[in-house]
């Protein structure tokens with residue numbers, strides 16, 4: 001700042017200074033300080049003087065504050081845009097994920113985005129778990145249709161009940177066997193290729 005106040009020496013240098021007015025006869029006036037028209041001697045004294053520096057510094061300080069405020073508002077606006085996107089577009093999709101661990105991972109990804117990170121990272125996680133979600137639902141549907149075939153069991157509740165009634169019956173082992181028989185370990189990866 002003081003550097004270019006000090007540089008205001010020759011008349012040529014006042015040309016692009018917004019607060020300096022030039023008259024045809026070569027005299028100048030400082031609009032910042034409200035001086036009258038100044039001849040070369042008065043001009044040099046004024047622009048190197050303490051009063052001018054003080055006024056100039058004050059203006060610069062106000063400009064700096066305004067600039068900081070603009071930056072602060074810009075950041076807030078950016079944050080708001082990111083928050084709206086998270087709340088309206090991603091939150092409902094996160095809520096639809098079946099596993100808490102998946103919901104947590106995507107939520108953490110979105111927090112990073114909210115703090116200035118890349119949306120692509122969070123979006124990648126979102127799509128990954130949505131895909132896994134649809135595959136696991138498909139797998140469950142196939143498994144269920146096989147395990148609850150209406151012959152041995154009418155519902156998954158009956159499978160659990162059978163374990164309580166028959167000490168030789170292991171529901172977990174039964175479901176594992178049904179999973180292999182149902183072929184969903186073959187079907188699901190084939191379907192995954194199309195997703």
Ligand SMILES: [Zn+2]
Nearest residue numbers: 030032033052
């Ligand atoms: Zn001045």
